[in-house]
Amino acid sequence: MKQSITTLKSQLPKDIWSEDINIIAPHLKEWREIYNGNTPIMLTPRTTDEVIKCVNACRQNAFKIVPQGGNTGLVGGQIPMGEVLISLTKMNRIREVSKVNSSIIVEAGATLQEVHNAANNINKQFPLFLSSQGSCTIGGNLSTNAGGNHVLKYGTTRDLVFGVEAVLANGDIYNGLTNLRKDNTGYDLSNLFIGAEGTLGIITAASLKLFELPKHTQRALIALQSPKMALELLDHSRCGGRMSMFEVMSHISLNAVTKNFSAIRSPFKKTYPWYVLIDWDSDSKAMGLELAENLLSTAYEKKIIHDAVIAHNETQSKEILSIRENISAGQKFLGGSIKFDITVPIEFIPDFLKKADKLVTKLIPGCRPIAFGHFGDGNIHYNISQPPNVDKEKFLKKWDDASEIVFDIVTELNGSISAEHGIGVMKKRELAKRSDPVKYNMLKLIKNALDPDNTMNPRVLLYRS
Ligand SMILES: Cc1cc2nc3c(=O)[nH]c(=O)nc-3n(C[C@H](O)[C@H](O)[C@H](O)COP(=O)(O)OP(=O)(O)OC[C@H]3O[C@@H](n4cnc5c(N)ncnc54)[C@H](O)[C@@H]3O)c2cc1C
Structure with missing residues (x-):
């Protein structure tokens, strides 16, 4: 192992590897504190060419690879257990923004927040919203096919991507960085890397779809009796395509936040069994308020809801969202x-x-x-x-x-x-057990075809046999 590491280092630029445990340590543990990893070396390539060099050097020295973005994954897929860790965080350039095509090409290590900022700069939005957006990266978002709060209106990450650039296990580079809205030329290869959790190659860049920024987003927090009532409220309040978020929280979820973070309070005087947070996009603030008031007063008359708080300004809007965003953090106190x-x-x-x-x-x-x-x-x-x-x-x-x-x-x-x-490592056994056998076999065939030596994230997603 020592000899191979020495050879690996000699094949790479000096400033893209580290064996310093102080630098590596934060990359070996994760948010849920379930997985504690180890790695002989961390590589931090800055360009696609350097990623190719890293992959070739690993392959030649028989090292397996775990790619990592922002390390916010929740199923252990980004934590190495003896593999070489390749962190993409130094590849964070915005390569191209097109207002006319509503598209953006970004490198894999750009954080989701950086992509939001770049889109907002041209008065557009990239509508993937996660509480982890300050840390998670586009490479990680694609690799996990992240969902978040606006799937209801815009779909999952998969629906927001034109194509990817990825370095394969054999060191080849797949260039799918198109911004074409139509391209019927066989299998959608870029799509293979979305949700692949780093098992088919390393995503180095992505071409993403941008959307119009809503003129106003109207938010409300609603108190109701049960999930069954939430179902009725969903049906009642869709309002064409205007609804962009419909999140629920049980009382104990809300309480885990308000009890443990003094700055966050429930806007209700009473407590209720369930709460729903809704966003509607509208053409103006006045229109948003009118829409929310009408929908919620009729919901109240129909006895679907107990009470509601409609945000009247940005501060109230943020306060309501912060309850939802802090549930996982609040739950740690339990x-x-x-x-x-x-x-x-x-x-x-x-x-x-x-x-x-x-x-x-x-x-x-x-x-x-x-x-x-x-x-x-x-x-x-x-x-x-x-x-x-x-x-x-x-x-x-x-x-x-x-x-x-x-x-x-x-x-x-x-x-x-x-x-x-x-799936990561956490649900790998369940996937194997519960998948349709034909589906599971197809997943394995694809993996074997693109990565026959099981170099890329070898412990994740699938069992190899
Ligand atoms: C507070 C919090 C809130 C969250 N909320 C949501 C949510 O609402 N919806 C949601 O879907 N997820 C959510 N997540 C989970 C997480 O943020 C997402 O899965 C995110 O997409 C992971 O991105 P990352 O850059 O941190 O990836 P990492 O954690 O670094 O990696 C995740 C997986 O992707 C692979 N990977 C990373 N980068 C690459 C790359 N460039 N090429 C190939 N493979 C790569 C890794 O090997 C690993 O398997 C949340 C997490 C936290 C901590």
Whole structure:
């Protein structure tokens, strides 16, 4: 190993590798504190040519590779366990912005926030919004096919991409950096890299779609009785294509934020079982307010909702959003947590929650299910916080049993075990177990064709045989 590392270093520019544990350490642990990695060396290429050099050097010295962007992934896919870590964060240039074509070409290490800023500079938007957007990168967003708050209106990352540039396991460069809206020339190869979690190659740049900035976004926080009522509210408030966000949070989710962050308060005097956060795009502030007032007063008359707070300015709007954005952080105060990122057809969400709450609390008496998330997309973050005064490690040992229960319900309701975070190493066993065998075999055939030596993120997504 030592000899190979020496050879690897000799094949690369001096300033793109590091063995300094102080520099590498933050890249070896992640947000959920589940995976603690190790790597003999971290490479930080600055250009696509340097990525090619890194991949060739790794291959020649028989090293496996884990690509990493902003390290905000939630399923362990970016954390090396002995592989060489290639961090893309130094590749963060905006290569090209086209107002007339509403497109932008950015390098993989640009943060999502940097892409938002570049789009806003020409009065456009890139409509992927995640709480992690200050840190997560475009390469990571594509590799996980990230979802976020605006999927309801704009789709997932996959829907926002024209094409990618990627370095393959054999060192070739695939150039799919088109900005064509129509191109019927066979398989969509760029799409293969979206959601591939770094298993097929390293994305070095992407051509992305931009959209018109809404003139005004009207936000409201609504209190209601149950997920069933949230379903009715969704149907009641879609308002053509104007709705761009429909997020739910149970009371315990909201409480985890307001109790633990003194700067964030509930705008309601009373407490309610469930809350919904809605955004509508409108042509003016006056129009947005009128639309929200009309929709919510009729929802109240129809007894769909208990109460509502309509944001009247930017500050109120941000305050409401900050509740939703801080649920994961707030939940950390409740101790250990078993987390799921599931999706079912929207109409089955109430069924899912009812069944899951019942079976999970039977398995772990006293546990606190925390459900929140992208209800409008059929996607719920179903997290189980440990019972108070129970040993965290003992609680976390129930993860596999809880998964079995939750994923059985998801399967029964024709859902998916991962709506947006991906498979990583966390759900690899479940994917193998629950996938249609034909689908699973096709995934393996593609992987084998593009990466026969299993160089790229070898422990992630699939079992090789
Ligand atoms: C507070 C918080 C909120 C979040 N909210 C959401 C949300 O609403 N919706 C959502 O979908 N996700 C969410 N996430 C998850 C995470 O932010 C996304 O998965 C994000 O897309 C990961 O980007 P990253 O740059 O951090 O990737 P990383 O974590 O670095 O990597 C993720 C995966 O992509 C691979 N990868 C990274 N870069 C490349 C590349 N250039 N080429 C090939 N493979 C690569 C890695 O190997 C790994 O498998 C959230 C995370 C946090 C911490």
